[in-house]
Amino acid sequence: MNHAKFRRLKGDLEQQRGALRSVSEHRRDVSDELARLNISIRSLYESSPYKLDGWQPGDDLTELLKFPTADLRACYLDVAAIKHAIELQALKNDLQARIDALSAQITPLAELVDNCQRYVTENAL
Amino acid sequence: MNKAPTLTTRRDRIAATKTQRQAVADAPRARAESRSDIDAQCLRWAQEGAERIGHKVGMVAFGSRIDDLFRVRPVNDLVDLGPVLAHLLTPERLAAILAQHLERHADGPTAAERVAQVAQMDRDLFDLECAEEAHIEQLEATGLSISRRADADPRAVLGLPFDRVTTAAPAEASDPTIRSTPHVAQTGRVAQSSYVANRRE
Numbered sequence: 001m002n003h004a005k006f007r008r009l010k011g012d013l014e015q016q017r018g019a020l021r022s023v024s025e026h027r028r029d030v031s032d033e034l035a036r037l038n039i040s041i042r043s044l045y046e047s048s049p050y051k052l053d054g055w056q057p058g059d060d061l062t063e064l065l066k067f068p069t070a071d072l073r074a075c076y077l078d079v080a081a082i083k084h085a086i087e088l089q090a091l092k093n094d095l096q097a098r099i100d101a102l103s104a105q106i107t108p109l110a111e112l113v114d115n116c117q118r119y120v121t122e123n124a125l
Numbered sequence: 126m127n128k129a130p131t132l133t134t135r136r137d138r139i140a141a142t143k144t145q146r147q148a149v150a151d152a153p154r155a156r157a158e159s160r161s162d163i164d165a166q167c168l169r170w171a172q173e174g175a176e177r178i179g180h181k182v183g184m185v186a187f188g189s190r191i192d193d194l195f196r197v198r199p200v201n202d203l204v205d206l207g208p209v210l211a212h213l214l215t216p217e218r219l220a221a222i223l224a225q226h227l228e229r230h231a232d233g234p235t236a237a238e239r240v241a242q243v244a245q246m247d248r249d250l251f252d253l254e255c256a257e258e259a260h261i262e263q264l265e266a267t268g269l270s271i272s273r274r275a276d277a278d279p280r281a282v283l284g285l286p287f288d289r290v291t292t293a294a295p296a297e298a299s300d301p302t303i304r305s306t307p308h309v310a311q312t313g314r315v316a317q318s319s320y321v322a323n324r325r326e
Contacts, residue, residue: 001283001284001285002283005283105272108272108273109272109275111276112274112277115275119283120283
């Protein structure tokens with residue numbers, strides 16, 4: 001039996017699981033920061049005396065950038081904060097895609113390693 | 126000019142072989158074997174029926190009512206009509222009537238043929254899986270990262286021989302359909318690969 005190969009497969013699995021944990025933690029941090037920023041933007045907007053025509057909290061933030069900066073300022077909105085929130089959303093989506101891709105790799109590998117481990121254990125190899 | 130098979134081609138062949146193997150495992154029994162079972166059962170019923178009815182008719186001679194002759198007391202809520210029918214119709218006639226229903230189903234391999242065919246397919250499948258694993262190792266040697274199939278045969282992955290005597294239970298995820306044929310023992314069907322069967326010994 002090729003023990004070195006089996007160890008390598010198990011090592012690959014652990015490495016991929018570690019990568020998944022790392023990306024998941026990153027995504028969680030980004031998600032938390034984005035949530036805070038969204039709350040801040042919403043709160044500022046709702047406290048302003050002026051409202052933008054055709055946009056309301058919960059709508060796509062990229063739509064905000066179509067308004068003149070002066071209008072945004074009148075609504076207590078900061079272009080830099082909006083752009084940062086848009087970047088965070090894109091990063092969150094990208095991290096989620098990486099999580100999905102890693103999960104798709106890990107699931108069959110974990111099943112294979114589990115099958116091999118069961119075979120090795122039950123046959124005392 | 127022959128092109129070297131790609132990994133995808135190899136995996137397609139493995140999937141196709143598994144499908145063929147399942148088809149053989151699930152194929153109907155040989156009609157002649159089913160007919161033989163029916164003939165034998167009708168003979169057993171006829172013998173049992175002759176004894177039961179002979180006994181009852183004999184009791185009439187000692188005063189039992191003739192109209193009780195075909196009254197039966199259910200055992201566990203069941204009344205088995207087989208013995209009476211086989212005795213009255215004759216086992217040959219009953220078997221011929223029952224055997225007509227076999228014609229509705231396709232003829233299949235004999236038990237021995239099925240065992241041989243499945244064993245050959247298991248061997249072929251193992252060879253295909255070993256070739257797939259060798260192909261993956263070649264690609265990995267060039268620096269590529271290749272995902273293995275979740276249901277790859279552990280023997281092929283771990284470099285173990287096909288004929289290794291094993292004791293372990295099979296990996297259920299690898300072939301759940303094959304494991305779900307509870308009538309295997311009665312029909313003589315081969316419902317598990319030799320890999321699976323070996324592991325259960």
